[in-house]
Amino acid sequence: MPLVLYFFLSLAALIVGYIIYGRITEKLFLPNYNRPTPAETMTDGVDYVKLPAWKIFLIQLLNIAGVGPVFGPILGALYGPAALVWIVLGTLFAGAVHDYFSGMMSLRYGGKSIPDVIGYTLGNGFKQFMRVFSLVLLVLVGVVFVSAPAGILTGLTVSKWAWTGMAFWLTVIFAYYFLATILPIDVIIARLYPLFALVLLIMALGVSCGLIFKGYVFYNWNVAPGASVFANVHPKNLPIWPLMFITIACGAISGFHATQSPLMSRCLVTERHGRSVFYGAMVAEGAIALVWATAGMTFYASADLLQAAISQPGGAANVVKEVSLTLLGPVGGVLAILGVVVLPISSGDTAFRAARLLLSDYFGVSQKKPLPRLLIAVPLFAIGVILAQVDFSVIWRYFGWSNQTLATLVLWSAAAYSVKRGTLHWAVTIPAVFMTATTVAYICGAPEGFRLPWNVAGSIGVGVAAASLVWFLIKQGWFRSHVTLELTPEKSA
DSSP states (O other): HHHHHHHHHHHHHHHHHHHHHHEEEEEEOOEEEEEEESHSSOSSSSOOOOOHHHHHHHHHHHHTTHHHHHHHHHHHGGGHHHHHHHHHHHIIIIHHHHHHHHHHHHHHTOOOHHHHHHHHHHHHHHHHHHHHHHHHHHHHHHHHHHHHHHHHHHHHHHHTTTTTTTHHEEEHHHHHHHHHHHSSSSTTHHHHHHHHHHHHHHHHHHHHHHHHHTBOOOOOOOOTTTTTOOOOOTTOOOHHHHHHHHHHHTTTTTTTTHHHHHHHHHHHHHGGIIIIIIIIIHHHHHHHHHHEEEHHHHHHSSSSHHHHTSSSSSTTTHHHHHHHHHHHHHHHHHHHHHHHHHHHHHHHHHHHHHHHHHHHHHOOOOOHHHHHHHHHHHHHHHHHHHHHHHHHHHHHHHHHHHHHHHHHHHHHHHHHHHHHTTOOHHHHHHHHHHHHHHHHHHHHTTTTOOOOOOOHHHHHHHHHHHHHHHHHHHHHHHHOOOOOOHHHHHHHH
8 A cells, every 4th residue: 555645644643633632632631721820930040931832842842752753663663554553543542641631730730840740649659659760760761862862973973083983972962961951941952942843854754755755655564465454563473562552652652751741831821832732742743753653664675674674783773874865865864864863862951851850849959040950960960971881772671661651650640630620531541541551561571571471461461450440440539539638739839
């Protein structure tokens, strides 16, 4: 079947979903357009800064993107066209809902970091757990998003300039991250990100147009005649569920986004912009994921050939380089590759920034003056430099599961928040149940987990998800008798 049909049907579904389901999600949250935002009531010139909605959207998109909507979909393409279905459905009904609620709940609670938000909705025990869990995840993201772009830039430059090796690029990127972490948000991030967004758009548009105009089509990856177009074609015969749903995180649903949304909730001037900024940025990321999943399934004639390309030094980055240079030529290809470099850099810096804010919230330290920012940032970066020496592939494996686990907890928090406000909670409860089953099944069967047979791991995942739903529904009645008490933090924010 022609590429244009698969790709544009998926893209159209994202656009229609944003218009319809995005508005439904907004109505379920009950935004108040006249309510003062933290940017107005808590302005400090550093983190609480009023920014225009279009700029916040671009910053949010670049914050949440990372290499996830590129590398993840390339790896997910090994499973065949089912990857496109997960990107569309995951984005609209899980990822964008997750991002919208995490951003808007943070806004309602004074721009607080996600552990504090979860504390207000699920209790102090979850709050303390999430502080540690989120901090570890943010540091891991920062390190991963140093190593990934440094590796790409080394591959582009070291053949011409030997001194631009891995150590050089790691130093340059860490230095940039440090400045972006401690300086006011409108000094570097708000000024550079629109330019970064332009490079990102060139990359996505260029690759998709190259595939279309050069006549690439979906090859027959289904081995058996008459097999479903969504049949699993993974060369290693790995199960679609739960593996594909962990592999394609950013671009479908990602807990890391919940750590980034509070950065922008501190800059919004009205709750009216929440849907376009939080839900809309996730839909845009889903579109980027579609581009690269499609590239993986069209540029290579079989899943085996794609697997062979991924197995080369550089992994998925090698695929990005090969696809970009072939489709767009030397100049366009380099621009596309730089677009992929921009993605992790624009998430790595805000990962460390979010970690700084998380610790400042915990210790109750104002970040208005430079010294308190330095006292938190310096130890964070010292840890990051140490972790950067660890094998990238090892960090990435644990990041994938922990990332989706965080998303699951945020969805449960959003469900509890909805119950407390008396709105329909199923829009977040259903994806929370699904992601609970997925993350539990993954860690039970994965090599970095308990290594159980996948059928056993899946059964355990479903059982835990069902038990979680029962627990939540029981607690739902308890919440109703404590609505006034539990909503106090929001009213005072």
